[in-house]
């Protein structure tokens with residue numbers, strides 16, 4: 001799978017050289033290219049922003065460098081070559097919310113490009129124009145405002161990249177984690193079995209796999225009800241057993 005990231009702070013993306021994503025890159029499971037937006041400018045000052053039409057605080061990113069960068073990336077895209085559109089993700093607090101379901105959907109794509117806006121954002125015409133070559137998706141990490149798209153890209157590339165087969169060593173870890181079934185994950189424990197007067201729940205030491213599964217499921221439900229009741233509202237309770245409905 002291929003990822004391209006355009007930013008005025010390419011160094012911000014350096015953590016994607018580390019850990020599982022870094023290893024997936026060296027193993028050839030994913031290709032990730034970071035582009036400096038300023039290298040697509042034409043003027044001596046390498047200008048990427050200007051004042052907003054209509055007035056107001058802050059600066060807006062100019063369309064020309066973005067068109068140059070995104071045009072080059074689309075032209076080199078394996079999706080374009082196959083007659084399809086790569087996906088252009090534009091991190092923005094005004095986008096659809098990034099979820100595990102969206103991460104799974106995007107992990108099926110062959111090519112994702114990310115346009116990291118800074119200041120007050122990118123001139124809106126860039127997003128309209130880019131639709132000729134890309135499936136454009138403004139995506140938000142959540143209802144809060146970051147200084148730019150880079151931190152959001154770090155989070156999204158990690159969440160999407162780890163779903164690519166082979167990136168996470170044990171694929172079972174993807175099945176039992178938070179959000180994979182719409183619930184938060186159950187609490188986990190390791191040795192020692194007793195620590196600072198706190199014991200690991202007996203059932204986990206019992207070796208009875210049926211009881212362990214029941215304990216974990218019950219705790220998933222309790223934890224989700226306590227911390228994220230909104231998630232329970234989205235689930236079809238007809239799939240729940242009678243005991244589960246009463247948790």
Ligand code: ADE
Pocket residue numbers: 091092093139140141142143144145146147148149152
């Ligand atoms: N850029 C600024 N705020 C953001 C957010 N919440 N999500 C994604 N990109 C952003």
